[in-house]
Amino acid sequence: MEYKMYELPYAFSALEPNIDKETMEIHYSKHYRGYTEKLNNSVIDLPEENIETLLSMISKESQVVRNNGGGYYNHSLFFSILTPNGKSPSEKMKGVIESDFGKSFSDFKKMILDLGNSHFGSGWVWVYKNKEGKLQMSTTSNQDNPLMDISIPEGGNPILGIDLWEHSYYLKYKNNRSEYLENVIEILDWNKIEILYERV
Ligand code: MN
Numbered sequence: 105m106e107y108k109m110y111e112l113p114y115a116f117s118a119l120e121p122n123i124d125k126e127t128m129e130i131h132y133s134k135h136y137r138g139y140t141e142k143l144n145n146s147v148i149d150l151p152e153e154n155i156e157t158l159l160s161m162i163s164k165e166s167q168v169v170r171n172n173g174g175g176y177y178n179h180s181l182f183f184s185i186l187t188p189n190g191k192s193p194s195e196k197m198k199g200v201i202e203s204d205f206g207k208s209f210s211d212f213k214k215m216i217l218d219l220g221n222s223h224f225g226s227g228w229v230w231v232y233k234n235k236e237g238k239l240q241m242s243t244t245s246n247q248d249n250p251l252m253d254i255s256i257p258e259g260g261n262p263i264l265g266i267d268l269w270e271h272s273y274y275l276k277y278k279n280n281r282s283e284y285l286e287n288v289i290e291i292l293d294w295n296k297i298e299i300l301y302e303r304v
Contacts, residue, residue, distance in 0.1 A: 186292065
């Protein structure tokens with residue numbers, strides 16, 4: 105079996121000015137490809153299973169599979185929920201956010217920014233559906249994510265993940281993670297996020 109890279113439906117330059125072409129190209133063609141290839145090389149003897157299943161049992165796997173399986177899944181999700189100019193959430197999705205977080209959509213966005221900014225070092229900021237079907241927010245370190253049966257005791261199914269590694273913003277934003285986050289949050293595709301919300 106082989107895990108396949110998500111094929112971008114937009115050009116590397118299509119997310120400018122929020123994300124510059126060079127960053128997108130290196131991020132996709134070097135970092136994401138690297139995680140995918142290393143994952144495929146390290147799980148070659150395992151039975152066929154989808155990535156979500158593999159991550160849900162990651163505590164039984166090696167650190168190499170944890171890092172690259174996470175890297176593969178996280179980037180597949182991240183690149184799939186970005187779109188040129190962004191797409192706004194539906195009234196229904198805004199209602200879900202208001203009921204689960206007790207916040208307006210603009211305060212919810214600020215919560216993501218604050219959480220992402222305060223995370224120390226490399227990692228991800230997540231919105232995920234917990235076991236009770238309610239949305240929650242958290243960050244993870246390195247390439248961990250809420251699907252994994254480690255690091256977050258009360259995990260769930262991600263519907264939104266934003267890369268906090270410096271490789272995702274350093275060329276354009278240097279060390280200014282908060283400026284990157286303010287720009288990337290405006291190019292999220294809330295149609296796709298809602299589809300994920302309905303599915304998981
Ligand atoms: Mn990355």
